[in-house]
Amino acid sequence: MSRWVGIAAMLYSSWVWGQVSQRDSVSRFGLQSSRYLGEGQAYYPQSAKGQNNSLLFSSKSQFKFKKSVLVNWDFKDEWSSAENWNYLNIYDAHLSWRPSKNLNIKLGRALNDWSDWESRWGQGIFQSRYMQNKLNNEPAGLVGLFADFKAKKWLASVGYMPVFVPDLGAHFYVRESAFYSANPWFRPPASE
Numbered sequence: 001m002s003r004w005v006g007i008a009a010m011l012y013s014s015w016v017w018g019q020v021s022q023r024d025s026v027s028r029f030g031l032q033s034s035r036y037l038g039e040g041q042a043y044y045p046q047s048a049k050g051q052n053n054s055l056l057f058s059s060k061s062q063f064k065f066k067k068s069v070l071v072n073w074d075f076k077d078e079w080s081s082a083e084n085w086n087y088l089n090i091y092d093a094h095l096s097w098r099p100s101k102n103l104n105i106k107l108g109r110a111l112n113d114w115s116d117w118e119s120r121w122g123q124g125i126f127q128s129r130y131m132q133n134k135l136n137n138e139p140a141g142l143v144g145l146f147a148d149f150k151a152k153k154w155l156a157s158v159g160y161m162p163v164f165v166p167d168l169g170a171h172f173y174v175r176e177s178a179f180y181s182a183n184p185w186f187r188p189p190a191s192e
Contacts, residue, residue: 025059029057031055033051049184080183094107094141102150109141127139145160
């Protein structure tokens with residue numbers, strides 16, 4: 001009998017029901033079933049479910065209004081049957097204006113590649129993340145006004161971010177002064 005230490009491993013299978021595709025636009029509908037192998041182990045939360053079925057809808061698009069104005073969005077909506085909860089993950093939703101070939105101005109939630117390290121490992125150093133599944137965290141863009149300057153081999157990005165949206169994790173609730181969640185990735189804060 002093998003022992004799982006630290007975190008529960010996840011096996012999942014996914015079926016994509018349909019895909020709608022246009023020029024610069026992709027939307028997907030699907031059903032995902034996940035089974036967590038660590039159920040029953042000491043580290044596995046008692047309130048967590050061992051299996052989850054989810055309905056998924058995602059959309060990624062870029063619409064050009066005028067020659068230099070673009071509307072971009074990228075989001076996923078997932079309804080979890082085990083948690084009876086809806087997760088709406090908005091990765092990118094911004095207006096983009098390119099007044100010249102060397103300048104791009106964005107307003108909204110913009111997802112950028114700030115560093116190779118961040119893109120590859122998803123540490124959440126520069127951008128917040130969606131952490132409902134800690135084995136598959138997903139980066140989320142920063143909210144604000146951004147300007148990208150390009151000159152030969154150089155690219156510089158500056159931003160004004162009046163609002164910070166932190167990492168968003170699993171859904172939980174409090175009952176009788178204790179934390180509960182059906183999501184196996186949720187860990188309550190330390191208590192007495």
